[in-house]
Amino acid sequence: MSLYHGIFKRDMQIAFKQKAELVQPLMFLLMVVTLFPLGVSPSPDTLQRIGPGVIWIAAILSSLMAMERLFRDDFQDGSLEQYILSGMALPAVSAVKVAAHWLVSFVPLLLLSPLLAMFLNLTVDMYVALVLTLLLGTPLLSLIGAIAVGLTVGLQKGGVLLALLLIPVFIPLLIFATSAVDSAALQLPYHAQLAIIAAMLLLATALAPFAIAYSLKVSQN
Amino acid sequence: MLEACGLTCSKRDRTLFEGLSLVINAGELLYLRGPNGAGKTSLLRILTALNEPELGTVLYNGIDISKDKSGYYQALFYLGHKSGTNGSLSALDNLSFWLAQHKVSVDVNALYDVLEKVGLVGLEDVPVRYLSAGQQRRVALSRLWLKPAKVWILDEPFTALDVKGIHMLESSMKDHVAKGGLIVTTSHQPLSETAGKHRVFDLEYRF
Amino acid sequence: MQFDSFAAFINMGGYAFYVWLSFGVTFVAMGIIAIQSFIKHQNLLKQVVVEQERKARIKRARKQQQAST
Amino acid sequence: MWKWLHPYAKTERAYQLCLTLQPWFWAGALLCLSIGTVWGLAFAPQDYQQGDSFRIIYIHVPSAILSMGTYVAMAIAALVGMVWQWRTAYMSMIAMAPIGAVMTFIALFTGAAWGKPMWGAWWVWDARLTSELILLFLYMGVIALYGAFEDKQQAGKAAGVMALVGVVNIPIIHYSVEWWNTLHQGATISKFDNPSIAPEMLWPLLINLLGFAFFIGAVTTVRLRNEIVLREMHRPWVQTLAKQQLANTQQKRAANQNMTEGN
Numbered sequence: 013m014s015l016y017h018g019i020f021k022r023d024m025q026i027a028f029k030q031k032a033e034l035v036q037p038l039m040f041l042l043m044v045v046t047l048f049p050l051g052v053s054p055s056p057d058t059l060q061r062i063g064p065g066v067i068w069i070a071a072i073l074s075s076l077m078a079m080e081r082l083f084r085d086d087f088q089d090g091s092l093e094q095y096i097l098s099g100m101a102l103p104a105v106s107a108v109k110v111a112a113h114w115l116v117s118f119v120p121l122l123l124l125s126p127l128l129a130m131f132l133n134l135t136v137d138m139y140v141a142l143v144l145t146l147l148l149g150t151p152l153l154s155l156i157g158a159i160a161v162g163l164t165v166g167l168q169k170g171g172v173l174l175a176l177l178l179i180p181v182f183i184p185l186l187i188f189a190t191s192a193v194d195s196a197a198l199q200l201p202y203h204a205q206l207a208i209i210a211a212m213l214l215l216a217t218a219l220a221p222f223a224i225a226y227s228l229k230v231s232q233n
Numbered sequence: 234m235l236e237a238c239g240l241t242c243s244k245r246d247r248t249l250f251e252g253l254s255l256v257i258n259a260g261e262l263l264y265l266r267g268p269n270g271a272g273k274t275s276l277l278r279i280l281t282a283l284n285e286p287e288l289g290t291v292l293y294n295g296i297d298i299s300k301d302k303s304g305y306y307q308a309l310f311y312l313g314h315k316s317g318t319n320g321s322l323s324a325l326d327n328l329s330f331w332l333a334q335h336k337v338s339v340d341v342n343a344l345y346d347v348l349e350k351v352g353l354v355g356l357e358d359v360p361v362r363y364l365s366a367g368q369q370r371r372v373a374l375s376r377l378w379l380k381p382a383k384v385w386i387l388d389e390p391f392t393a394l395d396v397k398g399i400h401m402l403e404s405s406m407k408d409h410v411a412k413g414g415l416i417v418t419t420s421h422q423p424l425s426e427t428a429g430k431h432r433v434f435d436l437e438y439r440f
Numbered sequence: 441m442q443f444d445s446f447a448a449f450i451n452m453g454g455y456a457f458y459v460w461l462s463f464g465v466t467f468v469a470m471g472i473i474a475i476q477s478f479i480k481h482q483n484l485l486k487q488v489v490v491e492q493e494r495k496a497r498i499k500r501a502r503k504q505q506q507a508s509t
Numbered sequence: 510m511w512k513w514l515h516p517y518a519k520t521e522r523a524y525q526l527c528l529t530l531q532p533w534f535w536a537g538a539l540l541c542l543s544i545g546t547v548w549g550l551a552f553a554p555q556d557y558q559q560g561d562s563f564r565i566i567y568i569h570v571p572s573a574i575l576s577m578g579t580y581v582a583m584a585i586a587a588l589v590g591m592v593w594q595w596r597t598a599y600m601s602m603i604a605m606a607p608i609g610a611v612m613t614f615i616a617l618f619t620g621a622a623w624g625k626p627m628w629g630a631w632w633v634w635d636a637r638l639t640s641e642l643i644l645l646f647l648y649m650g651v652i653a654l655y656g657a658f659e660d661k662q663q664a665g666k667a668a669g670v671m672a673l674v675g676v677v678n679i680p681i682i683h684y685s686v687e688w689w690n691t692l693h694q695g696a697t698i699s700k701f702d703n704p705s706i707a708p709e710m711l712w713p714l715l716i717n718l719l720g721f722a723f724f725i726g727a728v729t730t731v732r733l734r735n736e737i738v739l740r741e742m743h744r745p746w747v748q749t750l751a752k753q754q755l756a757n758t759q760q761k762r763a764a765n766q767n768m769t770e771g772n
Binding site: 284354356359397 | 494495497498501505
Binding site: 055 | 519603631632633634639642643649653655657686689690693
């Protein structure tokens with residue numbers, strides 16, 4: 013078990029050495045959310061109605077920016093080869109790396125969510141629903157996103173292609189998450205939506221590491 | 234004993250080599266020679282199972298390496314073009330993480346000695362991206378003396394070394410072969426006699 | 441003195457929470473940026489000395505190398 | 510006219526200048542801030558409409574003014590650096606950026622805290638607060654750009670261009686946000702009118718403004734010295750200075766060590 017702990021510690025150390033790369037997607041998220049009151053209208057009730065959609069769309073877009081960092085450095089400087097050569101199970105290695113990535117880039121997003129809720133004038137129970145959907149949804153973003161990152165890591169201009177690949181796949185998550193927060197606004201129960209997101213998350217946790225390992229091998233070749 | 238039988242590999246519609254068979258016994262140094270683009274690196278990567286050949290298999294002690302990887306990888310050390318060191322970590326951190334992954338436990342002053350051996354005194358705790366490309370390759374090379382591997386597959390190991398470094402590497406190659414190790418290496422300049430007895434294998438450039 | 445008692449001063453006409461929160465956050469933020477700058481100053485000076493020792497070590501190693509060949 | 514400033518282009522003299530200015534700035538900052546705050550909090554009269562919550566003005570207005578002022582000062586430093594090729598100008602520009610960002614954060618936070626009793630919500634898309642938020646993004650942009658470059662010389666020039674682009678955009682942003690705000694005036698935000706500033710309310714405000722300015726000056730001198738030491742690390746004068754500074758910190762530590770052993 014200490015092998016994978018070593019990789020986790022290494023990723024954490026690298027992440028804290030490159031703080032700027034972590035802060036930038038968050039600033040992007042904040043700015044995108046700030047554009048909506050300026051673009052649409054500052055009146056509190058319109059903001060409340062479009063709030064959940066705005067936050068989730070901005071979260072998906074900013075996650076696409078942060079996603080690329082996942083394997084890019086390791087691929088370019090050859091550490092990925094050394095992982096494969098060390099005989100460790102690649103699915104387990106990618107699962108650990110995705111967990112480290114989630115901790116480093118999505119947990120700060122959760123910490124920022126009260127500010128976003130305040131900007132878009134969400135009520136308290138809407139905010140609770142938002143945090144629940146983010147808690148369940150963002151690991152899903154990381155896991156599925158890592159598959160596409162594994163595939164495009166070998167390409168130079170992988171950035172936009174990543175968005176093209178991932179946005180369609182994230183649509184179900186967006187639909188269920190925003191509908192959960194909307195029904196929270198109307199004081200309706202939203203356990204059904206949460207259950208569906210949780211189901212998607214469990215499915216991804218089970219299958220994605222193997223898909224990530226395979227996509228890394230494909231781009232390694 | 235490393236054996237390649239009937240390897241075929243093509244890169245972007247150009248067949249690099251076809252039906253290539255090769256046997257390397259323990260205690261032997263194979264010097265892979267050939268012009269640029271002849272497919273030396275691809276052959277080495279196929280020997281390490283990083284790349285799969287279109288046809289043919291590679292056996293290590295009779296077992297197909299694409300099937301049972303962990304046994305083969307325990308005994309393998311591969312030095313590629315990429316240094317395998319992360320830029321924002323220091324040489325020491327990179328080495329200690331790499332050793333942890335390869336299940337080798339070594340104490341810190343051994344790391345300092347090895348880095349001194351490759352001429353990186355005083356640069357041990359500097360983030361690797363501040364080192365020159367040659368120094369980064371020497372950090373990658375220093376892992377050679379840390380992991381007790383039987384099979385050494387080295388891709389252009391001499392590029393970053395000065396005269397003293399080349400002499401030191403060739404003598405450790407000689408001891409490794411003497412101790413029953415197995416080495417496959419490529420190099421631009423020919424191996425001098427300090428590297429001991431070695432077999433040459435030529436790879437022509439195919440159009 | 442605008443307030444008749446110290447308690448009234450603390451209560452700040454009912455807005456105690458907002459007034460003291462904003463003054464508190466202001467001086468804490470200013471304190472953080474000031475202290476962070478001083479700490480960075482100390483670290484930088486230490487770093488200068490460490491860099492010098494590193495150069496000395498490299499020179500010594502190089503001298504030994506020439507001596508041994 | 511610029512002659513006497515030129516020698517300070519040499520970083521060592523700039524370092525000494527910072528050393529001499531720094532105690533004065535700190536003294537000025539502590540003095541003005543304490544007087545202004547105590548006067549504003551305890552002795553200034555209440556506002557007839559907002560009661561005592563208006564006292565937040567004594568930190569909101571100075572920080573708002575100085576957040577804009579620091580950005581303009583940053584742009585001037587960038588311009589001087591660009592025109593006369595002074596490295597110290599670029600260094601002082603990047604030394605000011607973080608403090609300007611802190612000032613903008615303070616203005617934002619105190620503005621929101623002041624607006625809460627008025628508008629009932631912690632954050633309202635009021636014209637001033639919105640342009641203050643955009644100013645914070647401008648600061649973040651300059652700091653992030655400076656941090657992205659490995660070679661600090663290049664970083665200074667790039668961040669300088671961004672600072673100039675930013676300072677040109679500040680009035681444009683300000684008026685467009687004002688217009689946007691009046692456009693949506695129909696929305697439920699009631700714009701509270703500026704509290705009428707009686708003279709005895711104004712004095713603590715000006716003193717606090719001076720106090721904040723001294724504080725910014727003081728922290729800028731510290732950060733500029735950091736920047737100079739960082740960039741001139743290989744220079745002999747920095748090395749002697751570092752040895753001498755660490756020597757007397759050890760002496761001080763040794764002094765109070767045997768002082769504690771003594772009694």
